[in-house]
Amino acid sequence: MGSGRLGEKAGASRFFYAREQGVPALRTRVYIDGYNLYYGCLRKTAFKWLDVLALFEAHILPSILYRPEPGADPATMILHPDCAIKYFTAKIIDSAAKGEDSVSSQAHYHNALTAHCAGRLSFVMGYYSLYKANQHIVPADDPKRWPRDCDKIQVWKLEEKQSDVNLALQLYDDALSGDVDQVVLVTNDTDLAPALEMLKARCPHIVRGLVIPTRNVGAGGDLEREANVSLAKLAHWVRRHILDEELRASQLPDVVPGRRRASIKPHSWYAKPHHLAKMLEMARPVLRGECEILKWARRESVHLGGRRPIDLIATDAGAAEVFDYIESYIREQIEKAGEPDDLSS
DSSP states (O other): OOHHHHHHHHHHHHHEEEEEOOOEEEEEEEEEEEEHHHIIIITTSSSSOHHHIIIIIIIIIIGGOOOSSSOOOOOOOEEEOOEEEEEEEEOGGGOOOOOHHHHHHHHHHHHHHHHTTTEEEEEEEEEEEEEEEEEEEOTTOOOOGGGGGSSSSEEEEEEEEHHHHHHHHHHHHHHHHTTTTEEEEOOOOOOGHHHHHHHHHHHHTEEEEEEEBBEEETTTTTEEEEEEEEHHTSSEEOOOBBBBHHTTTBOSSSSOOOOOEEEEEOOOGGGSHHHHHHHHHTOOOTSSSHHHHHHHHTTTTTGTTTOHHHTTTHHHHHHHHHHHHHHHHHHHHHHHHSSSSOOOO
């Protein structure tokens, strides 16, 4: 409790110091719609093991040029020292999960973020509702037929509950408390437009930032999704996409220590999971535990031109170099001593 109060005072002192210099420092809290972030930026990428605190502290906020008034100096944005990020999500239901390791992978990720961010991030949990519902069928031969004229079929329906409501309430409550000068909403969901509209009307002094969780794709830099107009018009500033380079530079360590046990990046979240599996299998004779192998793989290797094995296995050509090195190392050690020595020596 004491450290939180001290952190709050420190944040306030930075805020007023910057005011004296003529540059407003905005105490900022980020509100992440986890569903939108995952499906807009992370699904089918190697960036799922994302350090959201580093992403916003080192990349997103420093890139924003917001002037409180025309001609004024750009505002400085400081993530709140007590709780910088509120992450809104729900636990995956095992019976509806697409991957066999989806539930455990999500749990590892949540534990890793909680441990790594050391109190500066909090999860606000909703839940998934899974139920059977009757839905209209769209006929292949007449796709424009109105729903009322279509037959129905029973389907499983999966819906995330409470996350939008939780986000809206937390956003509004924090603004009313005077704890923040700026709120940054990470979503493209129009259901949250009323919350921003109410915030604009009741707390006009609070700066409203909007980050659309989408990526640049294709040679022309096209966006996967455009910013929603109803959300964008309610924000003081809008960041319309997140760069792959920013996501790549904001990854958690592959192994994050915890109070009871370490959280390890799921194998399926690597760019080439089969390369990782092969590297782990090949290196076991010399580095017998997975954590030890990953520790070695994260270090730069003089035998691989100063590159890290963990980076090399992201491509077929790089993986081949790693496999050749491990194989030749083991062979040389056996020839010298009859059994392989530690790979890292």
